[in-house]
Amino acid sequence: MLDLDRQCITRIAAGDQTGLADLYDRHATAVYSLALRIVKRPQDAEDVTQQVFTQAWRTAARYDHGRGVVAAWLLMMSRSRALDCLRRRTAARDSSSDDAVMAAIPDPGPSVEYVVATKQQVTRAQTALDALPPEQREAVELAYYGGLTQSEIAERTSTPLGTVKSRVRSALQALRAAMGGSGLHAGEQS
Amino acid sequence: MTDDPQDLPVLDALGRAVPQVAPPAELRARVLAAATAAAQEDAPAVVARPTPTPAPARVAEPDRPGSSSSRWPWLLAAAAALIAVFSSLGWVGARREVERLHTTIAELRTNATALLAVRADFDRAQSASQRVLAILSAEDVHYTALGGQPPTPGARGRVYMSPTRGLLMAADALPALPAGRTYQLWTIVAGQPVSHGVFDPEANGRAQVIADAPPGAAQAFAVTVEPAGGVPAPTGPKVLLGVPAL
Numbered sequence A: 001m002l003d004l005d006r007q008c009i010t011r012i013a014a015g016d017q018t019g020l021a022d023l024y025d026r027h028a029t030a031v032y033s034l035a036l037r038i039v040k041r042p043q044d045a046e047d048v049t050q051q052v053f054t055q056a057w058r059t060a061a062r063y064d065h066g067r068g069v070v071a072a073w074l075l076m077m078s079r080s081r082a083l084d085c086l087r088r089r090t091a092a093r094d095s096s097s098d099d100a101v102m103a104a105i106p107d108p109g110p111s112v113e114y115v116v117a118t119k120q121q122v123t124r125a126q127t128a129l130d131a132l133p134p135e136q137r138e139a140v141e142l143a144y145y146g147g148l149t150q151s152e153i154a155e156r157t158s159t160p161l162g163t164v165k166s167r168v169r170s171a172l173q174a175l176r177a178a179m180g181g182s183g184l185h186a187g188e189q190s
Numbered sequence B: 001m002t003d004d005p006q007d008l009p010v011l012d013a014l015g016r017a018v019p020q021v022a023p024p025a026e027l028r029a030r031v032l033a034a035a036t037a038a039a040q041e042d043a044p045a046v047v048a049r050p051t052p053t054p055a056p057a058r059v060a061e062p063d064r065p066g067s068s069s070s071r072w073p074w075l076l077a078a079a080a081a082l083i084a085v086f087s088s089l090g091w092v093g094a095r096r097e098v099e100r101l102h103t104t105i106a107e108l109r110t111n112a113t114a115l116l117a118v119r120a121d122f123d124r125a126q127s128a129s130q131r132v133l134a135i136l137s138a139e140d141v142h143y144t145a146l147g148g149q150p151p152t153p154g155a156r157g158r159v160y161m162s163p164t165r166g167l168l169m170a171a172d173a174l175p176a177l178p179a180g181r182t183y184q185l186w187t188i189v190a191g192q193p194v195s196h197g198v199f200d201p202e203a204n205g206r207a208q209v210i211a212d213a214p215p216g217a218a219q220a221f222a223v224t225v226e227p228a229g230g231v232p233a234p235t236g237p238k239v240l241l242g243v244p245a246l
Helices: A002-013 A017-039 A042-062 A070-089 A119-131 A134-144 A150-157 A161-178 A181-186 B005-016 B026-042 B066-071 B073-089 B094-136
Strands: B142-148 B156-162 B166-172 B181-189 B192-199 B207-211 B218-227 B238-242
Touching (some): A002 A017, A002 A070, A017 A070, A119 A161, A119 B005, B094 B166
Antiparallel strands (some): B142 B238, B166 B207, B218 B238
């Protein structure tokens, strides 16, 4: 699986359009689904998907294979572009854009050993997400799918910042536990 | 939310823990066209070559609308100049503005390539229409009805053939074929089959093929079912057949 992705990247870097087509066929649904979850409007999700694969095509030659899993790279671009799109839509009323919103969740740098989550792990995360107390789940969803900082979440939900912080912390702990904690980093797939 | 590298799998899983929705089918072609068009504009390291497909004769090759892309560079240049101004002023917040302009440039590129794709579709359709008109209005055009054969008795077809302008075949009620199979149009000239290429009908069973006229007098027209990509000489069952009146 992973080798196929890397082959796609290598082919794209060599200017082979079929490499991009294969990459699209393998990951378009995941990229589009995440974008749709964030931007809600299908038209915008299509634009985000287009931007993600355009960026993949343009930057494949510089893709650092040591940086991790291709699918995770695409999803990260999808989330980041989708949040850009969301922010542009709300830019008119957004005066607090000086906050480095994206700093809420940093992109992993090249040195980070990134481990892809298997389908099973995703199901586990999904189940764990469903099992969170509603206020914790809301906080995580606003942070991840809404791109909000913890202060923005506090404001949005009329909750003290300290409470939001502890909710996010607890939610992450629960999710991490559900994902098998540090055992994930055994790197059986990397 | 978290900057603990340990949480990266959690973040990745959150990215996938969403309802999986397949994007619309037509997005694929748009994405591939836009991505490669964008790269051709500004990435010297990457040369995109569309892969050759087994030449369906369905539509005439469009003129590449290369000239339209020349309308965009000035917009990009203007945006780039603005970026330079903002950077040199060193305003507080200028960096954010630069990022926004970068996004604007990316959007303009995306829009430009989407427009080019639309324009290419339009050119293709227009070119096909002109060719159809030229064939149908040619002085030497001949009409031949094609009848459905035993495997598909309900299918019908029509061939308009002008030795000077080309050939138009239109068919109705062609059933969809299983994967790996395609329809192929033939003219029999001097007892030998001449291929006019492969085609697939629309969902409503209709199909059109526009092709060059065969080299010589047509003795018959036929549509057969062949392996995907087509074959040099017919091997599969005939689904449509017609013999021109003498």
